[in-house]
Amino acid sequence: MLIRLAWRNLWRHTRRTLITLSSIALGFGLAVLSIGFGDSSHNSMIRNAIQYGEGHITLQPEGYLDAPANHHYIADSRPLSALLSSLPIRGEIEPRISLQVLATTANHAVGAALEGAIMAQDSKAEQLRPRLIAGEWIAPDDPLGLLIGKELARSLKVGVGSKIVLMAGTTEGETQAHLGRVRGIFDAPIEALDRYLLLSSLHFARRFLQGEGADPAHQPLTRYAIFLEDERQTAYWKPIIQQQLPHQTAATPPIVVLDWQEMMPQLVQFILLDDAGNYLFLSLIMVLVVFGIVNTVLMSVLERTREFGLLRALGLGRSELLLLVFYESLLLGTVAVCAGWVVGGGLHLWFSHYGIDLSSLGISIELVGTVMDSTLYTELSWQRIIQLTLIVFGATLFSGIYPAIKATRVLPIEALRS
Numbered sequence: 001m002l003i004r005l006a007w008r009n010l011w012r013h014t015r016r017t018l019i020t021l022s023s024i025a026l027g028f029g030l031a032v033l034s035i036g037f038g039d040s041s042h043n044s045m046i047r048n049a050i051q052y053g054e055g056h057i058t059l060q061p062e063g064y065l066d067a068p069a070n071h072h073y074i075a076d077s078r079p080l081s082a083l084l085s086s087l088p089i090r091g092e093i094e095p096r097i098s099l100q101v102l103a104t105t106a107n108h109a110v111g112a113a114l115e116g117a118i119m120a121q122d123s124k125a126e127q128l129r130p131r132l133i134a135g136e137w138i139a140p141d142d143p144l145g146l147l148i149g150k151e152l153a154r155s156l157k158v159g160v161g162s163k164i165v166l167m168a169g170t171t172e173g174e175t176q177a178h179l180g181r182v183r184g185i186f187d188a189p190i191e192a193l194d195r196y197l198l199l200s201s202l203h204f205a206r207r208f209l210q211g212e213g214a215d216p217a218h219q220p221l222t223r224y225a226i227f228l229e230d231e232r233q234t235a236y237w238k239p240i241i242q243q244q245l246p247h248q249t250a251a252t253p254p255i256v257v258l259d260w261q262e263m264m265p266q267l268v269q270f271i272l273l274d275d276a277g278n279y280l281f282l283s284l285i286m287v288l289v290v291f292g293i294v295n296t297v298l299m300s301v302l303e304r305t306r307e308f309g310l311l312r313a314l315g316l317g318r319s320e321l322l323l324l325v326f327y328e329s330l331l332l333g334t335v336a337v338c339a340g341w342v343v344g345g346g347l348h349l350w351f352s353h354y355g356i357d358l359s360s361l362g363i364s365i366e367l368v369g370t371v372m373d374s375t376l377y378t379e380l381s382w383q384r385i386i387q388l389t390l391i392v393f394g395a396t397l398f399s400g401i402y403p404a405i406k407a408t409r410v411l412p413i414e415a416l417r418s
Contacts, residue, residue: 002323006327006330006331010332016299017332020295024336025342028336028340028341028343029344032343032348033348036351036352037351040376041365042275045372046267046370048190048371049264049369049370050231050260052127052370054096056227056260057228057237057241057258057259057260058225059224059257060074060223061073062256065262069100070099070208072253073222075214075215075220076215077224080245081219083244083245084226087237089228090228091227094117095118095219095223097116098114101113102168103165104164105157105163107158111196112152112198113197115199116203116206125147128147131186133150133185134160134184135183138200139183144179146200146204147182147183147185147200148182149187149195152194153182159185161182162181162182168208171212176207176211189371190370264369290398294399294402330396333393334396337389352379355378356375358372358373359375
């Protein structure tokens with residue numbers, strides 16, 4: 001009976017109720033859209049950072065992340081390779097050699113990052129293959145082939161077929177140099193890759209490790225990058241790999257297993273800050289929701305002072321009167337949430353299918369070493385949907401407290417005299 005009365009009371013002033021519902025639904029819809037685009041941009045940046053970076057899980061010498069140096073390498077990768085091959089990991093396991101070198105030509109010299117990989121299967125190389133703008137891909141048996149970023153090629157003033165001498169110092173204070181030839185030039189979407197990255201075969205990059213004293217028969221590397229088919233398996237495989245690492249001797253540096261969050265702490269911090277901004281916007285929406293519900297229900301309470309006095313005189317208790325007004329807030333919030341999901345859900349379905357083409361707007365967003373996709377779609381997980389719904393319901397329940405208490409303080413005699 002109280003719920004039926006509460007529902008009828010809401011629609012005594014249809015226009016006021018509809019205005020309140022419309023404002024709440026519109027604000028809630030905008031919040032859904034904001035969260036959807038925020039999650040989509042974050043997921044896009046994470047995916048690209050992983051694909052153009054070092055995978056979901058990375059195995060490398062301890063301390064390499066804090067102080068990258070050419071003398072930090074895995075001297076014998078064979079036990080690690082055997083371990084990773086024995087595990088039923090669904091994904092790609094890619095050996096890499098990452099080095100700091102000085103790229104020199106007759107025209108210029110530039111500090112660069114040389115990355116040796118199995119070019120036929122490496123994920124980063126496969127991401128860059130469609131972006132080749134000149135030349136051809138490195139052949140598997142090419143002992144001198146290099147792929148170079150467009151901006152780095154411009155700095156060195158080289159083209160396809162040009163010679164580049166790569167130089168690096170050793171721990172003994174000597175300098176080693178190796179000649180390479182530019183086979184292709186790529187246009188990377190990330191500026192850091194375009195300005196500093198050189199790609200080569202593992203064989204070519206391994207020559208620099210030989211200069212540091214590595215035995216090529218032991219297949220020395222600087223890291224393994226693991227790209228999982230399911231990102232959610234990262235937390236499962238990381239401790240398993242860590243526990244089963246081969247025993248390390250005093251002559252070899254310990255190997256650490258890092259996930260992508262540990263490899264890219266700046267990206268994680270940026271996402272946390274951006275999420276805080278999205279929640280600030282959502283908080284402003286919730287303030288509008290609370291004030292809208294309080295205004296509607298409180299006005300309804302003040303207009304019915306005499307009615308409440310009569311109900312109290314007829315025997316309606318304070319608790320029943322409190323529930324009556326509280327139900328009005330709850331019903332108004334329920335309808336507002338449904339209307340909000342109609343608006344926000346409709347916008348989400350549209351933009352999740354068609355998206356926004358940032359390239360057509362002349363927008364290219366590159367942040368903290370990664371880039372967003374050129375077309376941005378909204379993404380909403382079930383966790384987000386439940387979270388948004390509970391936040392609005394919580395705001396609804398909170399906003400109904402004051403009008404309900406206000407109604408219970410009505411004295412029957414004074415109300416009937418008003």
